[in-house]
Amino acid sequence: MVGKVLELFSTDMSIDLGTANTIVSVKGKGIVINEPSVVAVKRDKFGVNKVLAVGTEAKKMVGKTPGNVEAIRPMKDGVIADFDITETMIRYFIQKVHARKRFVSPRVIICVPYDLTQVERKAVKEAAYNANAREVHLIAEPMAAAIGAGLPVMEPVGNLVVDIGGGTTEIGVVSLGGLVISKSIKVAGDKIDKAIVDFVKEKYNLLIGERTGEEIKIRIGSAVVLPPNEELKMYVKGKDQIRGLLTKIELTSKDIKDAMEKPLKDIANALKEVLEQMPPDLAGDIVENGIVLTGGGALIRGLDVYLKNVVKLPVFVAENPLLAVAKGTGEALENIDILKLVHSEND
Numbered sequence: 001m002v003g004k005v006l007e008l009f010s011t012d013m014s015i016d017l018g019t020a021n022t023i024v025s026v027k028g029k030g031i032v033i034n035e036p037s038v039v040a041v042k043r044d045k046f047g048v049n050k051v052l053a054v055g056t057e058a059k060k061m062v063g064k065t066p067g068n069v070e071a072i073r074p075m076k077d078g079v080i081a082d083f084d085i086t087e088t089m090i091r092y093f094i095q096k097v098h099a100r101k102r103f104v105s106p107r108v109i110i111c112v113p114y115d116l117t118q119v120e121r122k123a124v125k126e127a128a129y130n131a132n133a134r135e136v137h138l139i140a141e142p143m144a145a146a147i148g149a150g151l152p153v154m155e156p157v158g159n160l161v162v163d164i165g166g167g168t169t170e171i172g173v174v175s176l177g178g179l180v181i182s183k184s185i186k187v188a189g190d191k192i193d194k195a196i197v198d199f200v201k202e203k204y205n206l207l208i209g210e211r212t213g214e215e216i217k218i219r220i221g222s223a224v225v226l227p228p229n230e231e232l233k234m235y236v237k238g239k240d241q242i243r244g245l246l247t248k249i250e251l252t253s254k255d256i257k258d259a260m261e262k263p264l265k266d267i268a269n270a271l272k273e274v275l276e277q278m279p280p281d282l283a284g285d286i287v288e289n290g291i292v293l294t295g296g297g298a299l300i301r302g303l304d305v306y307l308k309n310v311v312k313l314p315v316f317v318a319e320n321p322l323l324a325v326a327k328g329t330g331e332a333l334e335n336i337d338i339l340k341l342v343h344s345e346n347d
Contacts, residue, residue, distance in 0.1 A: 011098045012107040014333040015090070016144070016326040017124070019075045020166025020189055020296065022055070023323065024093050025330030031323065033093055037166075038062060039085050040071045054092040062211060077186040078113040078141075078168035080123050091131035098132075105134035111329040113168045114140045115184040139332050141165070141325055142172025142182050145294040147338070148328030149318035153177060154338075158282030159289055162271060162307075163325060164188050164297025169267050171274045173282060177338075180282060183274050187266040189297050192217060199259030201241065204249050208238040217300065222253040223264055224302035253301075264303070268310045275311060290314030294324035 016023040017037070024033035035055030042050045052069065053061065062071040074085035098106050108128050112121065121138055128136040145163035146153050153159070153174045163170040166189040173181040193213035200206050200213075220232035232253040240247050271291070278286065291313055293304060298321035308315040318324050332338050 012333060013094070013097055014109040014111070014326070014329040015093065015128075016111045016329050017075065017086075017090070018166055018325075019073070019078055019168070022089065022093060023326035024097055025326060025333065026097055027330075027333050030330065031326060032097060034323075034326075035059075035093075037075050037089065038071055038073050039089050039092075040069060041085070042069045044068075051088055051092075054089055062209075076167060077190075078165065078184070079116060079120050080127065083123060083127065087127040087130050090127050094128075094131050094133065105132050107135040107137075107333075108133040109137045109139060109329055109333050111141050111144045111325055112138050113184045114142055114170055114172065114179065114182040137332075139329055140172070140179060140182070141168070141170040141184075142179055143174060144325045144328035144332065145170065145318075146172065146174040146292075146328065147331050148324035148326065149292050149294050149321075151292065157289070158278075158285035160274070160286050160291045162267075162291060162293050162295075162298075164267065164293065164295040164303075165325070166190050166296065169270065169295075169297070171271055173274065173278065173286070175282060175285075180279070181274055181277050183270055185266065185270045187263050187270075188295070189214070189217075191263045191266075192221075192260055192297070192300075195263050196221075196256060196259045199255070200236065200238070200249075200251070203255070205241050206236070206238040206247070206249055207241050208236060212236060212238070216251060216256060217260070220251065220253045221256045221260060222301040223257065223260065223306035225257060226253050226301075260300070264300075264306060267297075268307060271307065271311060275313075287313060290316055292316050292318050294318045294321045296322050298322075 012027045014025045022037045025031050036059035038058040040053040040058035040061045042052050072085050074082040080086045125136045146161045151159040154177045156176050158175045160173050169185050169188045171183045172179050193210050196213040196216050220234050235248050235250050237248040298317050304315040304317050
């Protein structure tokens with residue numbers, strides 16, 4: 001009874017706490033916040049950090065801050081790298097949504113990588129409780145991705161989802177409301193961006209930042225060779241590491257395919273490992289239903305074709321893959337019966 005009353009006065013929410021972005025959904029309203037997982041802090045003369053900005057405003061400061069100001073990404077490879085800053089970030093987003101109902105704390109569902117240790121799970125929950133959450137539940141990322149992609153997760157049918165986020169790639173085989181097989185690797189969007197930065201440095205002696213690497217990936221990146229008439233090009237500005245002068249070069253989608261080769265191969269190998277573990281009865285389902293890609297990495301041109309050529313199975317990109325995990329986490333918030341079925345292994 002008390003719980004029902006609290007729900008009337010509380011803005012319950014779900015949080016996709018990603019390495020690159022944090023997406024917050026509110027019960028009955030859907031997604032209300034989608035901002036970078038970045039916090040800008042200024043260190044005073046006593047060594048105390050003062051928060052200057054969170055989210056979008058903080059990301060604008062990345063790579064451009066003076067000595068006493070730092071733009072921090074507190075999530076690294078899908079886990080908390082800086083507990084205090086993560087707590088600050090969660091508190092900011094909760095208060096931004098829940099500002100008018102501060103006398104009643106919200107119930108919060110947080111999406112986390114499948115293979116988080118118990119210590120890491122406890123750290124995530126503790127950060128949310130310290131940020132004034134009333135209840136905290138965790139849901140595994142592959143499950144949230146499958147729900148958000150519209151797969152029939154509660155049915156006795158195997159479905160395979162590959163979620164390529166910022167810090168981790170999560171691969172899960174879902175059936176009857178549970179994860180039959182799951183694998184998480186720390187190769188995803190950030191590693192792909194870094195591979196592009198390193199490639200440009202090695203091939204063209206040009207120093208660029210990771211934000212530029214991400215922009216290159218989005219604008220001209222392709223996992224497969226494009227036809228000559230569809231080849232993409234862009235000019236990139238940076239610093240010549242030999243002469244020390246600022247300059248610009250022209251990159252092509254073929255360049256970026258070569259740059260992304262190693263991290264994409266790591267993702268393909270992880271997918272093959274999951275397929276090798278597949279129980280025979282589920283294997284037939286996957287052959288029939290194919291593989292669904294979610295996450296920002298699913299938007300890389302030709303990635304579905306690249307993976308299809310590797311595993312010899314149908315590969316599809318989910319509708320609006322960037323928001324699939326957030327949508328699935330939000331659906332668990334809307335339907336507590338789903339949450340009861342899928343969250344017990346995490347709590």
